[in-house]
Amino acid sequence: MTAPSGLVRRGNTQRALKNHVFKWFCGLCAAISVVVLGILLTSLVMQGWEHLDWDFLRSAPSRKPKIAGIGPAMWGTIWICAACAIAALPLGVATAIFLEEYKPVKPPLRRLHSFLQLNISNLAGVPSIVYGILGLTAFVQMFGMIGNLNDPALTVGTPEDWYYFQLPFGRGVLAGGLTLMLVVLPIVIVSSQESLRAVPGSLREGALACGATRWQMVWRMTLPAAVPGIMTGSILAMSRAIGEAAPILVIAGIVFIRFTPHHLMDEFTAMPLQIYDWAGRPQEEFHKVAATGILVLLTILLAFNAFAVLIRQKFQRPLQ
Amino acid sequence: MTHLPASTSSQGKTDRSQPALVTPEVLIAPPARPTWIAAAPHARGSDDKAETTLRISSFCSWYGAFQALHEIELAVPKRRVTAFIGPSGCGKSTLLRWINRMNDLVPSARAQGTLDLHGEDLLSRSIDVVDLRRRVGMVFQKPNPFPKSIYDNVAFGPRLHFRMRRGDLDGLVEQSLRQAALWDEVKDRLKDSALGLSGGQQQRLCIARAIAVGPEVLLMDEPCSALDPKSTARIEELIADLRERYTIIIVTHNMQQAARVSDVTAFFFEGRLIEDGLTEHIFTNPTNKQTDEYISGRFG
Numbered sequence A: 001m002t003a004p005s006g007l008v009r010r011g012n013t014q015r016a017l018k019n020h021v022f023k024w025f026c027g028l029c030a031a032i033s034v035v036v037l038g039i040l041l042t043s044l045v046m047q048g049w050e051h052l053d054w055d056f057l058r059s060a061p062s063r064k065p066k067i068a069g070i071g072p073a074m075w076g077t078i079w080i081c082a083a084c085a086i087a088a089l090p091l092g093v094a095t096a097i098f099l100e101e102y103k104p105v106k107p108p109l110r111r112l113h114s115f116l117q118l119n120i121s122n123l124a125g126v127p128s129i130v131y132g133i134l135g136l137t138a139f140v141q142m143f144g145m146i147g148n149l150n151d152p153a154l155t156v157g158t159p160e161d162w163y164y165f166q167l168p169f170g171r172g173v174l175a176g177g178l179t180l181m182l183v184v185l186p187i188v189i190v191s192s193q194e195s196l197r198a199v200p201g202s203l204r205e206g207a208l209a210c211g212a213t214r215w216q217m218v219w220r221m222t223l224p225a226a227v228p229g230i231m232t233g234s235i236l237a238m239s240r241a242i243g244e245a246a247p248i249l250v251i252a253g254i255v256f257i258r259f260t261p262h263h264l265m266d267e268f269t270a271m272p273l274q275i276y277d278w279a280g281r282p283q284e285e286f287h288k289v290a291a292t293g294i295l296v297l298l299t300i301l302l303a304f305n306a307f308a309v310l311i312r313q314k315f316q317r318p319l320q
Numbered sequence B: 001m002t003h004l005p006a007s008t009s010s011q012g013k014t015d016r017s018q019p020a021l022v023t024p025e026v027l028i029a030p031p032a033r034p035t036w037i038a039a040a041p042h043a044r045g046s047d048d049k050a051e052t053t054l055r056i057s058s059f060c061s062w063y064g065a066f067q068a069l070h071e072i073e074l075a076v077p078k079r080r081v082t083a084f085i086g087p088s089g090c091g092k093s094t095l096l097r098w099i100n101r102m103n104d105l106v107p108s109a110r111a112q113g114t115l116d117l118h119g120e121d122l123l124s125r126s127i128d129v130v131d132l133r134r135r136v137g138m139v140f141q142k143p144n145p146f147p148k149s150i151y152d153n154v155a156f157g158p159r160l161h162f163r164m165r166r167g168d169l170d171g172l173v174e175q176s177l178r179q180a181a182l183w184d185e186v187k188d189r190l191k192d193s194a195l196g197l198s199g200g201q202q203q204r205l206c207i208a209r210a211i212a213v214g215p216e217v218l219l220m221d222e223p224c225s226a227l228d229p230k231s232t233a234r235i236e237e238l239i240a241d242l243r244e245r246y247t248i249i250i251v252t253h254n255m256q257q258a259a260r261v262s263d264v265t266a267f268f269f270e271g272r273l274i275e276d277g278l279t280e281h282i283f284t285n286p287t288n289k290q291t292d293e294y295i296s297g298r299f300g
Helices: A012-051 A054-058 A071-101 A105-124 A128-138 A174-196 A201-209 A214-243 A248-251 A271-279 A284-317 B024-028 B092-099 B129-135 B150-160 B166-179 B198-210 B229-242 B255-262 B280-285 B288-297
Strands: A154-156 A165-167 B052-063 B066-078 B081-085 B109-117 B135-141 B218-219 B247-251 B264-269 B273-277
Touching: A012 A284, A012 B109, A054 A071, A054 A284, A071 A105, A071 A174, A071 A271, A071 B129, A105 A174, A128 A248, A128 B024, A128 B066, A165 B052, A165 B280, A174 A214, A174 A248, A201 A214, A201 B218, A214 B150, A248 B129, A271 A284, B024 B280, B052 B092, B052 B247, B066 B092, B066 B109, B066 B247, B066 B273, B081 B092, B092 B109, B092 B247, B092 B264, B129 B135, B150 B166, B150 B198, B166 B198, B166 B247, B198 B218, B198 B229, B229 B247, B229 B255, B255 B280, B264 B280, B264 B288, B273 B280, B273 B288
Parallel strands: B081 B247, B081 B264, B135 B218, B218 B247
Antiparallel strands: A154 A165, B052 B066, B052 B109, B264 B273
């Protein structure tokens, strides 16, 4: 076949060369990030290896770096992340279902819907320190409207009981968990919405055409199909919550805590705060302890991410 | 117009006024062949005595400011196959999707006029669309089996509407699959994923799913356009069988298909119903020039 007359052919060698150059350029960019991660991990392992043992995971922080451990901070993280997950997942998934599956048809409601949608997408970009301050006023002090921290308006039990509860919450586990919920809620909502949106419309139509109500359609068709995506997104959101330092710093402050929390109002510290504390100390030895703490934190985060990948691969069946 | 022959009054269709009392046995029992249709299946469309199931009158529909349908007047006969033909964008699918109110999902869609199903106006606000969609089933252009097992696909509808014992449900699933001419091919792998079936099998599964809830009317929106000729032939045979029990409306782009499967044909063009009547008349002796040109392939 001959080329149409009047057209100049592009040189084949030149096109092949461009293709080649661009391939190497992209490969190089990818390599840079991998190398940076490799350097980071290597230096952390070299610094932190010395202190890494079971005692480090169990024991409390100390003024002596040799016996300092991350135990209370790890338990504090577990407590606040559990509170965060229990609060954020139902709220986030329900909001996503509302926004995605109950889209209103009438114009005024549609405008309200897109206004809500826009705001939630924007919330995902708000710096987490802002949520910390919001959590401080809303959860820790409850706007100062019902009592103050020294004289709570409502108490259930005494601080020795496991079920101790007070209003306002104070600088406790519950306030920390709910503040983290504010941080991750937009992420959970947006990722759940995306996985609901990925369910083909033909399945929705099919379910409705069988006579399903909206709720039956969501519960029996779209939600089961979207669960792997929702879980992946939620796990990634939780791994963000584990690593958050700024909002927790506002809620709990840098405190020297030697015990694990006993109830939802108990004071706590979290792993990022403990690492921040160690890294800021003048003694060289504590910097090594901080590196060990980072190793533990990174291990937990990588485990979470690996779990998310596993779920995605295992459960994401092809949907038409 | 809703006088049922005595032989069919207790069969097949469930009593709408008391949905809670529906027993699975009623659903499972094969509807008796009405006596007045005894000459079928080869006497297609040759009798004018057929009752009207759905009467469409002065029906208009809009998408936003665009008027998709103008003043449609049409009677859909009971237990016959009615074909909607016409070029793309002529409004035939729109009309089909109003009959089970699937257009409720389209934000800008609205309609006026009457769609009269046994004296009930399907457009009225008081209609329960969930129950309407149980009585008016739908099969889509592209087979859309659910990502579940074959069994669960067919059982999906009945589980939405009825509380059934396991054995009754098994019977209903078998019955529906037999009616859809799929039972022999899938009876040994009911627990397998429906997505593993071939395209034609998937479409017959969708038909089984639609008839499992005991509808009266079946809407088919170009059910064969995504299938190969052999699968198409099987679906057409199936439609010929199903017309003994269901009122079927089929939208098709394939005029040979309309001529083969339907008793009554309605030709739509640019949102208007140009001509309707017995299929053999429409295809052999159309009164309208546009119909003649479309059918003979001169446009569309």
